Each structure stands twice: as structure tokens, then as C-alpha cells.
Amino acid sequence: MIIPIFIAYVVGSVCCQDRFDSYSRPSLARLINSDVVVPRKKVSTDELAEHDRVLPKVSGSFLVVKTNGNRFSKLQVASGRQKITEDKFLPVLIVEKFLTFKDGEERAVASSGSGITLYPGFRLNLDLGQIVPEDLPGDLVVRAHSSQLSAETIGKAEMWQAVRTLPDPLPPKAGKPVPGDKFVVEHWNGSYQLHDDGRRSGTLEIKVDAQGEVNGAYYSAKDGTKYEVRGKTGPSPHSIQFGIRFPRSEQIYQGFIFTGDLEAIAGTSKFGDRETSFYAIRKSP
Numbered sequence: 001m002i003i004p005i006f007i008a009y010v011v012g013s014v015c016c017q018d019r020f021d022s023y024s025r026p027s028l029a030r031l032i033n034s035d036v037v038v039p040r041k042k043v044s045t046d047e048l049a050e051h052d053r054v055l056p057k058v059s060g061s062f063l064v065v066k067t068n069g070n071r072f073s074k075l076q077v078a079s080g081r082q083k084i085t086e087d088k089f090l091p092v093l094i095v096e097k098f099l100t101f102k103d104g105e106e107r108a109v110a111s112s113g114s115g116i117t118l119y120p121g122f123r124l125n126l127d128l129g130q131i132v133p134e135d136l137p138g139d140l141v142v143r144a145h146s147s148q149l150s151a152e153t154i155g156k157a158e159m160w161q162a163v164r165t166l167p168d169p170l171p172p173k174a175g176k177p178v179p180g181d182k183f184v185v186e187h188w189n190g191s192y193q194l195h196d197d198g199r200r201s202g203t204l205e206i207k208v209d210a211q212g213e214v215n216g217a218y219y220s221a222k223d224g225t226k227y228e229v230r231g232k233t234g235p236s237p238h239s240i241q242f243g244i245r246f247p248r249s250e251q252i253y254q255g256f257i258f259t260g261d262l263e264a265i266a267g268t269s270k271f272g273d274r275e276t277s278f279y280a281i282r283k284s285p
Helices: 014-022 025-031 045-050
Strands: 037-040 042-044 061-066 072-085 088-101 109-118 123-125 130-132 140-145 148-153 158-162 190-196 200-208 213-220 226-233 239-245 250-257 264-271 274-282
Touching: 025 072, 042 045, 042 158, 045 072, 045 088, 045 148, 088 140, 088 148, 109 130, 148 158, 190 264, 200 226, 213 239, 250 274
Parallel strands: none
Antiparallel strands: 037 158, 042 148, 061 072, 061 158, 072 088, 088 109, 123 130, 123 140, 140 148, 190 200, 190 274, 200 213, 213 226, 226 239, 239 250, 250 264, 264 274
16 A cells, blocks of 8 residues: 655745746856856766755755757756655655746746656656656656666756856846935836736836836746837826837836835726726835
């Protein structure tokens, strides 16, 4: 009789998830050319244990895989055990979380998942985000070697393991703007969580130049796809109009920033003939 699974590993603390999440597709491409990672054809449970805290305060090793579909994927992996009987355990590998980016995109997601248990012989296709049988292509396979397991690449897949503490890939962030007696265009600059009529949300990043021209990007919360943002402030300094350029259309937003604390923008959006409301909350640096 098989006894329910017991996993002997520590899940990374929630407070430190941002370092994993901060690595976009371009930052992974830069990382594999640094001395922070080493290329591996296979990574053993001993190697996972040796480099298991490269994310600050988080248990688990950080792997970068370039899939057979030529996509970049990032994984947080640890070793574990499944209890078979009172004194017998089966070694397993735990993919605590992974995310595969769409090719050519900065943050758009092809697949993602968490809490995947891999037994000896299991194959993981990171393009699909699924465990697959032998007659389907995979990127990693788990093999048993005496008392150890290893994750090995399949086909043209490539893998790198982080062996030093991972640097934060994001540039140092400027502090929050401070309200003053006079509103200046720099007060617009920053990153906001945009909510549009309860139908869509995402990250809005805007920068306004001295002439009031707005440039930036919108990243969909659904899959991370990036869209161009263009616009202009005015006629009053604390009003703005900008458009998010989707593939076949553009949605226009008109709003005002809260001048008391500079923490939010609120107004209306127009998509074709449909006019709705939106608000955007400034993200903390």
C-alpha cells in the first residue's frame, strides 16, 4: 500500500519571491553569459544541495533552461523524498516553481507552474509546462544514480545552474516623488498597477519628458505581454491622455493624478465606442 506523499524540503518564503520573479527573458539571456552560473548537461541532488540558497533566504537551486523550442525558462528546484513505508523513502525532485517565456518577448509567459514532483524516468516539457511520456519531446528527464537523482537535458535543450548569489536584475529604483507646492511633470514618472473597468489589469510604466510627452509600456497581468504606451500631459499639468497600442486597436485613457500624495491616477478609458472608468495605483519602489 502506498502511503501519502511526504516531501522533505523547505518552500521558499513569500517575502523573497520577487528576486525569482524579477528575472525577465532578457535578464536570463544576460545571466547565462555571467560567472554567476555554470553550464550543466545534468545536475545532481548533491549539486542542488550545494547551491540551494542562491536566492536570498530561499531554499532551492535556481536553474536556467533553454528549451528545445528555443525558449528561456527559469526554475527553482529542490530534492525531496516520498514515503513508501515506515522505513523506506523514494527520492524525488521538486520543481518548486518554473516559468517559460515566449520567444522574443520580455515578460510574456508561454507556460508556468509550481509544486511539480518528478520521479525517476519522468520527463518535463517546459514549452508545454507538462510532464510528458517518452513518445513526446521533453527538455529535462530525471534519472536515478545509486542513491542520487539527476535532472538531465534532452535533445537540444541547454541548462545552467546558479552557483553564486543571484544579483537583482532590476536597476536601482528612484524614490517616490514628494508632493510640493508646485506640480512638475517628473511627478508622473513611475510604475503603476492599472485596473480597467474590472475587466483587465496590468503594470503601467510611464515616463514624461520636459515637453509633457508620455512614453512607456503596459504589461498584461494575464500573460505578461508588453504593449507600447504613448501620450501627452495637459492641458493642466496634473492631467494626462495616453494610449495603449494593442495589435489591432488602441485604447485611450484620460485621467488625473492625485496631487495630494501622487499615489494614484483615475479617469476614463475609451475602446471604440465603449467608455469606461479606470484607476492606477503607484507601485512602491
